[in-house]
Amino acid sequence: MTPEKLVEELKKACPTGLKSVVLYGSAAAGDHTGKRSDYNVLVVTEDLGTATLDALSKTAAKWAQAGNPAPLLFTQERLAQATDVFPIELLDIRECHKILHGGNLVAELEIDTKNLRLQLEHELRGKLIRLRQAYLLTGGKPKAVADLMVQSLSTFLVLFRAALRLFGDRVPQPKFEALEELAGHLDFDVAVFRQVQELKDGTQKPKDVAVGELFNTYLKTIECVIDAVDAFIHKGE
Structure with a gap:
Protein backbone atom coordinates (compact mmCIF):
# COMPACT_ATOMS: atom_id res chain seq x y z
CA MET A 1 0.00 0.00 0.00
CA GLY A 103 -3.38 21.30 6.84
CA ASN A 104 0.29 21.57 7.70
CA LEU A 105 -0.18 21.30 11.45
CA VAL A 106 3.39 20.21 12.17
CA ALA A 107 4.86 23.42 10.73
CA GLU A 108 2.99 25.33 13.42
CA LEU A 109 4.51 23.38 16.32
CA GLU A 110 6.57 25.38 18.81
CA ILE A 111 9.37 23.14 20.10
CA ASP A 112 11.75 24.16 22.87
CA THR A 113 14.98 22.17 22.59
CA LYS A 114 15.93 22.47 26.28
CA ASN A 115 14.62 18.94 26.88
CA LEU A 116 16.43 17.51 23.87
CA ARG A 117 19.63 16.47 25.67
CA LEU A 118 17.75 14.66 28.42
CA GLN A 119 15.48 12.75 26.04
CA LEU A 120 18.42 11.99 23.79
CA GLU A 121 20.57 10.54 26.56
CA HIS A 122 17.64 8.52 27.88
CA GLU A 123 16.92 7.04 24.44
CA LEU A 124 20.56 6.30 23.63
CA ARG A 125 21.30 4.64 26.96
CA GLY A 126 18.11 2.60 26.82
CA LYS A 127 18.81 1.39 23.28
CA LEU A 128 22.39 0.47 24.21
CA ILE A 129 21.22 -1.50 27.25
CA ARG A 130 18.76 -3.45 25.09
CA LEU A 131 21.41 -4.00 22.44
CA ARG A 132 23.67 -5.68 24.99
CA GLN A 133 20.78 -7.73 26.34
CA ALA A 134 19.94 -8.95 22.86
CA TYR A 135 23.59 -9.81 22.20
CA LEU A 136 23.56 -12.17 25.18
CA LEU A 137 20.89 -14.22 23.41
CA THR A 138 22.80 -14.54 20.13
CA GLY A 139 25.43 -16.89 21.57
CA GLY A 140 27.94 -14.88 19.55
CA LYS A 141 26.75 -16.49 16.29
CA PRO A 142 27.90 -14.23 13.44
CA LYS A 143 24.61 -14.23 11.52
CA ALA A 144 22.59 -13.44 14.66
CA VAL A 145 25.01 -10.67 15.71
CA ALA A 146 24.98 -9.19 12.22
CA ASP A 147 21.17 -9.20 12.22
CA LEU A 148 21.20 -7.47 15.60
CA MET A 149 23.34 -4.62 14.27
CA VAL A 150 21.28 -4.33 11.09
CA GLN A 151 18.03 -4.16 13.06
CA SER A 152 19.35 -1.47 15.41
CA LEU A 153 21.18 0.69 12.86
CA SER A 154 18.31 2.91 11.73
CA THR A 155 17.32 3.77 15.31
CA PHE A 156 20.85 4.79 16.27
CA LEU A 157 21.28 6.87 13.10
CA VAL A 158 18.08 8.76 13.91
CA LEU A 159 19.34 9.44 17.44
CA PHE A 160 22.78 10.48 16.20
CA ARG A 161 21.15 12.93 13.84
CA ALA A 162 19.25 14.35 16.81
CA ALA A 163 22.53 14.58 18.77
CA LEU A 164 23.95 16.75 16.01
CA ARG A 165 21.48 19.46 17.02
CA LEU A 166 23.47 19.88 20.24
CA PHE A 167 26.81 20.38 18.53
CA GLY A 168 26.16 22.17 15.25
CA ASP A 169 23.71 24.34 13.37
CA ARG A 170 23.80 22.28 10.18
CA VAL A 171 21.64 19.15 10.46
CA PRO A 172 21.36 17.37 7.08
CA GLN A 173 18.27 15.25 6.56
CA PRO A 174 19.95 12.13 5.09
CA LYS A 175 21.14 10.04 8.04
CA PHE A 176 24.64 9.31 6.79
CA GLU A 177 25.27 12.95 5.91
CA ALA A 178 24.25 13.84 9.47
CA LEU A 179 26.51 11.08 10.79
CA GLU A 180 29.50 12.49 8.91
CA GLU A 181 28.73 15.94 10.30
CA LEU A 182 28.48 14.58 13.86
CA ALA A 183 31.79 12.74 13.45
CA GLY A 184 33.38 16.09 12.62
CA HIS A 185 32.35 17.36 16.06
CA LEU A 186 33.03 14.21 18.11
CA ASP A 187 35.90 12.62 16.16
CA PHE A 188 34.78 9.03 15.60
CA ASP A 189 35.02 6.79 12.55
CA VAL A 190 31.77 6.38 10.62
CA ALA A 191 33.12 3.32 8.79
CA VAL A 192 31.55 0.91 11.27
CA PHE A 193 28.07 2.22 10.48
CA ARG A 194 28.68 2.13 6.74
CA GLN A 195 29.72 -1.50 7.06
CA VAL A 196 26.55 -2.33 8.98
CA GLN A 197 24.58 -0.54 6.25
CA GLU A 198 26.28 -2.76 3.67
CA LEU A 199 25.14 -5.79 5.66
CA LYS A 200 21.64 -4.33 5.64
CA ASP A 201 21.74 -3.65 1.90
CA GLY A 202 23.09 -7.13 1.22
CA THR A 203 26.25 -5.85 -0.47
CA GLN A 204 28.23 -7.65 2.24
CA LYS A 205 27.47 -11.02 3.83
CA PRO A 206 28.09 -11.87 7.51
CA LYS A 207 30.41 -14.71 6.48
CA ASP A 208 32.71 -12.17 4.77
CA VAL A 209 32.89 -9.84 7.81
CA ALA A 210 34.69 -10.09 11.16
CA VAL A 211 31.32 -9.71 12.87
CA GLY A 212 32.55 -9.95 16.47
CA GLU A 213 35.12 -7.22 15.94
CA LEU A 214 32.58 -5.10 14.08
CA PHE A 215 30.05 -5.42 16.91
CA ASN A 216 32.69 -4.43 19.49
CA THR A 217 33.53 -1.29 17.51
CA TYR A 218 29.81 -0.60 17.03
CA LEU A 219 29.29 -0.64 20.80
CA LYS A 220 32.31 1.57 21.51
CA THR A 221 31.27 4.16 18.96
CA ILE A 222 27.76 4.34 20.36
CA GLU A 223 29.27 4.81 23.82
CA CYS A 224 31.40 7.65 22.44
CA VAL A 225 28.30 9.53 21.32
CA ILE A 226 26.50 8.86 24.62
CA ASP A 227 29.46 10.20 26.61
CA ALA A 228 29.51 13.36 24.50
CA VAL A 229 25.78 13.91 24.99
CA ASP A 230 26.16 13.27 28.73
CA ALA A 231 28.95 15.84 28.98
CA PHE A 232 27.13 18.46 26.97
CA ILE A 233 25.93 21.54 28.85
CA HIS A 234 23.16 23.22 26.92
CA LYS A 235 23.52 26.96 26.49
CA GLY A 236 21.24 28.71 28.90
CA GLU A 237 20.93 25.81 31.34
Missing part, protein backbone atom coordinates in the same frame (compact mmCIF):
# COMPACT_ATOMS: atom_id res chain seq x y z
CA THR A 2 1.41 3.39 -0.99
CA PRO A 3 1.06 6.51 1.19
CA GLU A 4 -1.36 7.94 -1.38
CA LYS A 5 -3.53 4.82 -1.20
CA LEU A 6 -3.44 5.06 2.59
CA VAL A 7 -4.84 8.59 2.40
CA GLU A 8 -7.69 7.41 0.18
CA GLU A 9 -8.55 4.69 2.69
CA LEU A 10 -8.31 7.07 5.66
CA LYS A 11 -10.62 9.59 4.00
CA LYS A 12 -13.20 6.87 3.44
CA ALA A 13 -12.87 5.62 7.02
CA CYS A 14 -12.95 9.09 8.59
CA PRO A 15 -14.68 11.39 6.10
CA THR A 16 -15.30 14.34 8.41
CA GLY A 17 -12.74 14.12 11.22
CA LEU A 18 -9.50 13.67 9.26
CA LYS A 19 -7.52 16.91 9.67
CA SER A 20 -4.05 16.04 8.40
CA VAL A 21 -1.91 13.14 7.13
CA VAL A 22 1.85 13.73 7.21
CA LEU A 23 4.59 11.59 5.67
CA TYR A 24 7.88 11.77 7.60
CA GLY A 25 11.07 9.78 8.04
CA SER A 26 13.25 8.32 5.29
CA ALA A 27 10.70 8.74 2.51
CA ALA A 28 10.37 12.47 3.20
CA ALA A 29 14.15 12.89 3.68
CA GLY A 30 15.15 11.17 0.46
CA ASP A 31 16.66 8.18 2.29
CA HIS A 32 13.96 5.69 1.30
CA THR A 33 15.37 2.46 -0.15
CA GLY A 34 12.34 0.77 -1.67
CA LYS A 35 11.29 -2.54 -0.18
CA ARG A 36 14.00 -2.30 2.49
CA SER A 37 12.40 0.83 3.99
CA ASP A 38 8.98 1.49 5.39
CA TYR A 39 6.75 4.56 5.34
CA ASN A 40 6.05 6.61 8.46
CA VAL A 41 2.89 8.68 8.73
CA LEU A 42 1.35 10.93 11.33
CA VAL A 43 -2.43 11.24 11.31
CA VAL A 44 -4.31 14.08 13.01
CA THR A 45 -8.02 13.60 13.63
CA GLU A 46 -10.76 15.59 15.29
CA ASP A 47 -10.93 13.13 18.19
CA LEU A 48 -9.41 9.81 19.19
CA GLY A 49 -12.24 8.06 20.95
CA THR A 50 -12.95 4.40 20.34
CA ALA A 51 -15.39 5.20 17.53
CA THR A 52 -12.60 6.90 15.56
CA LEU A 53 -10.10 4.18 16.42
CA ASP A 54 -12.52 1.48 15.30
CA ALA A 55 -13.16 3.35 12.04
CA LEU A 56 -9.42 3.55 11.31
CA SER A 57 -8.45 0.07 12.50
CA LYS A 58 -9.07 -1.85 9.25
CA THR A 59 -7.02 0.61 7.21
CA ALA A 60 -4.25 0.64 9.82
CA ALA A 61 -4.11 -3.16 9.78
CA LYS A 62 -3.70 -3.24 5.98
CA TRP A 63 -1.01 -0.57 6.24
CA ALA A 64 0.87 -2.64 8.83
CA GLN A 65 0.49 -5.82 6.77
CA ALA A 66 2.27 -3.98 3.95
CA GLY A 67 5.29 -3.69 6.26
CA ASN A 68 4.78 -0.21 7.68
CA PRO A 69 4.52 1.00 11.28
CA ALA A 70 1.00 1.81 12.39
CA PRO A 71 0.23 5.53 11.96
CA LEU A 72 1.01 7.92 14.81
CA LEU A 73 -2.34 9.27 15.96
CA PHE A 74 -2.91 12.70 17.52
CA THR A 75 -5.55 15.33 17.84
CA GLN A 76 -4.27 18.83 17.10
CA GLU A 77 -4.37 19.74 20.79
CA ARG A 78 -2.54 16.56 21.91
CA LEU A 79 0.10 17.10 19.24
CA ALA A 80 0.88 20.58 20.55
CA GLN A 81 1.02 19.25 24.11
CA ALA A 82 3.57 16.57 23.17
CA THR A 83 6.35 18.91 22.06
CA ASP A 84 8.07 19.01 25.47
CA VAL A 85 8.39 15.23 25.85
CA PHE A 86 9.06 14.26 22.22
CA PRO A 87 11.45 16.97 20.97
CA ILE A 88 13.57 14.51 18.95
CA GLU A 89 10.70 13.08 16.97
CA LEU A 90 8.74 16.28 16.48
CA LEU A 91 11.78 18.37 15.49
CA ASP A 92 12.57 15.79 12.82
CA ILE A 93 8.98 15.69 11.61
CA ARG A 94 8.67 19.49 11.61
CA GLU A 95 11.87 19.95 9.62
CA CYS A 96 11.30 17.22 7.04
CA HIS A 97 7.82 16.14 6.07
CA LYS A 98 5.37 15.95 3.21
CA ILE A 99 1.70 16.82 3.64
CA LEU A 100 -0.41 14.10 2.07
CA HIS A 101 -3.76 15.49 3.19
CA GLY A 102 -5.15 18.50 5.05
Whole structure:
Protein backbone atom coordinates (compact mmCIF):
# COMPACT_ATOMS: atom_id res chain seq x y z
CA MET A 1 0.00 0.00 0.00
CA THR A 2 1.41 3.39 -0.99
CA PRO A 3 1.06 6.51 1.19
CA GLU A 4 -1.36 7.94 -1.38
CA LYS A 5 -3.53 4.82 -1.20
CA LEU A 6 -3.44 5.06 2.59
CA VAL A 7 -4.84 8.59 2.40
CA GLU A 8 -7.69 7.41 0.18
CA GLU A 9 -8.55 4.69 2.69
CA LEU A 10 -8.31 7.07 5.66
CA LYS A 11 -10.62 9.59 4.00
CA LYS A 12 -13.20 6.87 3.44
CA ALA A 13 -12.87 5.62 7.02
CA CYS A 14 -12.95 9.09 8.59
CA PRO A 15 -14.68 11.39 6.10
CA THR A 16 -15.30 14.34 8.41
CA GLY A 17 -12.74 14.12 11.22
CA LEU A 18 -9.50 13.67 9.26
CA LYS A 19 -7.52 16.91 9.67
CA SER A 20 -4.05 16.04 8.40
CA VAL A 21 -1.91 13.14 7.13
CA VAL A 22 1.85 13.73 7.21
CA LEU A 23 4.59 11.59 5.67
CA TYR A 24 7.88 11.77 7.60
CA GLY A 25 11.07 9.78 8.04
CA SER A 26 13.25 8.32 5.29
CA ALA A 27 10.70 8.74 2.51
CA ALA A 28 10.37 12.47 3.20
CA ALA A 29 14.15 12.89 3.68
CA GLY A 30 15.15 11.17 0.46
CA ASP A 31 16.66 8.18 2.29
CA HIS A 32 13.96 5.69 1.30
CA THR A 33 15.37 2.46 -0.15
CA GLY A 34 12.34 0.77 -1.67
CA LYS A 35 11.29 -2.54 -0.18
CA ARG A 36 14.00 -2.30 2.49
CA SER A 37 12.40 0.83 3.99
CA ASP A 38 8.98 1.49 5.39
CA TYR A 39 6.75 4.56 5.34
CA ASN A 40 6.05 6.61 8.46
CA VAL A 41 2.89 8.68 8.73
CA LEU A 42 1.35 10.93 11.33
CA VAL A 43 -2.43 11.24 11.31
CA VAL A 44 -4.31 14.08 13.01
CA THR A 45 -8.02 13.60 13.63
CA GLU A 46 -10.76 15.59 15.29
CA ASP A 47 -10.93 13.13 18.19
CA LEU A 48 -9.41 9.81 19.19
CA GLY A 49 -12.24 8.06 20.95
CA THR A 50 -12.95 4.40 20.34
CA ALA A 51 -15.39 5.20 17.53
CA THR A 52 -12.60 6.90 15.56
CA LEU A 53 -10.10 4.18 16.42
CA ASP A 54 -12.52 1.48 15.30
CA ALA A 55 -13.16 3.35 12.04
CA LEU A 56 -9.42 3.55 11.31
CA SER A 57 -8.45 0.07 12.50
CA LYS A 58 -9.07 -1.85 9.25
CA THR A 59 -7.02 0.61 7.21
CA ALA A 60 -4.25 0.64 9.82
CA ALA A 61 -4.11 -3.16 9.78
CA LYS A 62 -3.70 -3.24 5.98
CA TRP A 63 -1.01 -0.57 6.24
CA ALA A 64 0.87 -2.64 8.83
CA GLN A 65 0.49 -5.82 6.77
CA ALA A 66 2.27 -3.98 3.95
CA GLY A 67 5.29 -3.69 6.26
CA ASN A 68 4.78 -0.21 7.68
CA PRO A 69 4.52 1.00 11.28
CA ALA A 70 1.00 1.81 12.39
CA PRO A 71 0.23 5.53 11.96
CA LEU A 72 1.01 7.92 14.81
CA LEU A 73 -2.34 9.27 15.96
CA PHE A 74 -2.91 12.70 17.52
CA THR A 75 -5.55 15.33 17.84
CA GLN A 76 -4.27 18.83 17.10
CA GLU A 77 -4.37 19.74 20.79
CA ARG A 78 -2.54 16.56 21.91
CA LEU A 79 0.10 17.10 19.24
CA ALA A 80 0.88 20.58 20.55
CA GLN A 81 1.02 19.25 24.11
CA ALA A 82 3.57 16.57 23.17
CA THR A 83 6.35 18.91 22.06
CA ASP A 84 8.07 19.01 25.47
CA VAL A 85 8.39 15.23 25.85
CA PHE A 86 9.06 14.26 22.22
CA PRO A 87 11.45 16.97 20.97
CA ILE A 88 13.57 14.51 18.95
CA GLU A 89 10.70 13.08 16.97
CA LEU A 90 8.74 16.28 16.48
CA LEU A 91 11.78 18.37 15.49
CA ASP A 92 12.57 15.79 12.82
CA ILE A 93 8.98 15.69 11.61
CA ARG A 94 8.67 19.49 11.61
CA GLU A 95 11.87 19.95 9.62
CA CYS A 96 11.30 17.22 7.04
CA HIS A 97 7.82 16.14 6.07
CA LYS A 98 5.37 15.95 3.21
CA ILE A 99 1.70 16.82 3.64
CA LEU A 100 -0.41 14.10 2.07
CA HIS A 101 -3.76 15.49 3.19
CA GLY A 102 -5.15 18.50 5.05
CA GLY A 103 -3.38 21.30 6.84
CA ASN A 104 0.29 21.57 7.70
CA LEU A 105 -0.18 21.30 11.45
CA VAL A 106 3.39 20.21 12.17
CA ALA A 107 4.86 23.42 10.73
CA GLU A 108 2.99 25.33 13.42
CA LEU A 109 4.51 23.38 16.32
CA GLU A 110 6.57 25.38 18.81
CA ILE A 111 9.37 23.14 20.10
CA ASP A 112 11.75 24.16 22.87
CA THR A 113 14.98 22.17 22.59
CA LYS A 114 15.93 22.47 26.28
CA ASN A 115 14.62 18.94 26.88
CA LEU A 116 16.43 17.51 23.87
CA ARG A 117 19.63 16.47 25.67
CA LEU A 118 17.75 14.66 28.42
CA GLN A 119 15.48 12.75 26.04
CA LEU A 120 18.42 11.99 23.79
CA GLU A 121 20.57 10.54 26.56
CA HIS A 122 17.64 8.52 27.88
CA GLU A 123 16.92 7.04 24.44
CA LEU A 124 20.56 6.30 23.63
CA ARG A 125 21.30 4.64 26.96
CA GLY A 126 18.11 2.60 26.82
CA LYS A 127 18.81 1.39 23.28
CA LEU A 128 22.39 0.47 24.21
CA ILE A 129 21.22 -1.50 27.25
CA ARG A 130 18.76 -3.45 25.09
CA LEU A 131 21.41 -4.00 22.44
CA ARG A 132 23.67 -5.68 24.99
CA GLN A 133 20.78 -7.73 26.34
CA ALA A 134 19.94 -8.95 22.86
CA TYR A 135 23.59 -9.81 22.20
CA LEU A 136 23.56 -12.17 25.18
CA LEU A 137 20.89 -14.22 23.41
CA THR A 138 22.80 -14.54 20.13
CA GLY A 139 25.43 -16.89 21.57
CA GLY A 140 27.94 -14.88 19.55
CA LYS A 141 26.75 -16.49 16.29
CA PRO A 142 27.90 -14.23 13.44
CA LYS A 143 24.61 -14.23 11.52
CA ALA A 144 22.59 -13.44 14.66
CA VAL A 145 25.01 -10.67 15.71
CA ALA A 146 24.98 -9.19 12.22
CA ASP A 147 21.17 -9.20 12.22
CA LEU A 148 21.20 -7.47 15.60
CA MET A 149 23.34 -4.62 14.27
CA VAL A 150 21.28 -4.33 11.09
CA GLN A 151 18.03 -4.16 13.06
CA SER A 152 19.35 -1.47 15.41
CA LEU A 153 21.18 0.69 12.86
CA SER A 154 18.31 2.91 11.73
CA THR A 155 17.32 3.77 15.31
CA PHE A 156 20.85 4.79 16.27
CA LEU A 157 21.28 6.87 13.10
CA VAL A 158 18.08 8.76 13.91
CA LEU A 159 19.34 9.44 17.44
CA PHE A 160 22.78 10.48 16.20
CA ARG A 161 21.15 12.93 13.84
CA ALA A 162 19.25 14.35 16.81
CA ALA A 163 22.53 14.58 18.77
CA LEU A 164 23.95 16.75 16.01
CA ARG A 165 21.48 19.46 17.02
CA LEU A 166 23.47 19.88 20.24
CA PHE A 167 26.81 20.38 18.53
CA GLY A 168 26.16 22.17 15.25
CA ASP A 169 23.71 24.34 13.37
CA ARG A 170 23.80 22.28 10.18
CA VAL A 171 21.64 19.15 10.46
CA PRO A 172 21.36 17.37 7.08
CA GLN A 173 18.27 15.25 6.56
CA PRO A 174 19.95 12.13 5.09
CA LYS A 175 21.14 10.04 8.04
CA PHE A 176 24.64 9.31 6.79
CA GLU A 177 25.27 12.95 5.91
CA ALA A 178 24.25 13.84 9.47
CA LEU A 179 26.51 11.08 10.79
CA GLU A 180 29.50 12.49 8.91
CA GLU A 181 28.73 15.94 10.30
CA LEU A 182 28.48 14.58 13.86
CA ALA A 183 31.79 12.74 13.45
CA GLY A 184 33.38 16.09 12.62
CA HIS A 185 32.35 17.36 16.06
CA LEU A 186 33.03 14.21 18.11
CA ASP A 187 35.90 12.62 16.16
CA PHE A 188 34.78 9.03 15.60
CA ASP A 189 35.02 6.79 12.55
CA VAL A 190 31.77 6.38 10.62
CA ALA A 191 33.12 3.32 8.79
CA VAL A 192 31.55 0.91 11.27
CA PHE A 193 28.07 2.22 10.48
CA ARG A 194 28.68 2.13 6.74
CA GLN A 195 29.72 -1.50 7.06
CA VAL A 196 26.55 -2.33 8.98
CA GLN A 197 24.58 -0.54 6.25
CA GLU A 198 26.28 -2.76 3.67
CA LEU A 199 25.14 -5.79 5.66
CA LYS A 200 21.64 -4.33 5.64
CA ASP A 201 21.74 -3.65 1.90
CA GLY A 202 23.09 -7.13 1.22
CA THR A 203 26.25 -5.85 -0.47
CA GLN A 204 28.23 -7.65 2.24
CA LYS A 205 27.47 -11.02 3.83
CA PRO A 206 28.09 -11.87 7.51
CA LYS A 207 30.41 -14.71 6.48
CA ASP A 208 32.71 -12.17 4.77
CA VAL A 209 32.89 -9.84 7.81
CA ALA A 210 34.69 -10.09 11.16
CA VAL A 211 31.32 -9.71 12.87
CA GLY A 212 32.55 -9.95 16.47
CA GLU A 213 35.12 -7.22 15.94
CA LEU A 214 32.58 -5.10 14.08
CA PHE A 215 30.05 -5.42 16.91
CA ASN A 216 32.69 -4.43 19.49
CA THR A 217 33.53 -1.29 17.51
CA TYR A 218 29.81 -0.60 17.03
CA LEU A 219 29.29 -0.64 20.80
CA LYS A 220 32.31 1.57 21.51
CA THR A 221 31.27 4.16 18.96
CA ILE A 222 27.76 4.34 20.36
CA GLU A 223 29.27 4.81 23.82
CA CYS A 224 31.40 7.65 22.44
CA VAL A 225 28.30 9.53 21.32
CA ILE A 226 26.50 8.86 24.62
CA ASP A 227 29.46 10.20 26.61
CA ALA A 228 29.51 13.36 24.50
CA VAL A 229 25.78 13.91 24.99
CA ASP A 230 26.16 13.27 28.73
CA ALA A 231 28.95 15.84 28.98
CA PHE A 232 27.13 18.46 26.97
CA ILE A 233 25.93 21.54 28.85
CA HIS A 234 23.16 23.22 26.92
CA LYS A 235 23.52 26.96 26.49
CA GLY A 236 21.24 28.71 28.90
CA GLU A 237 20.93 25.81 31.34
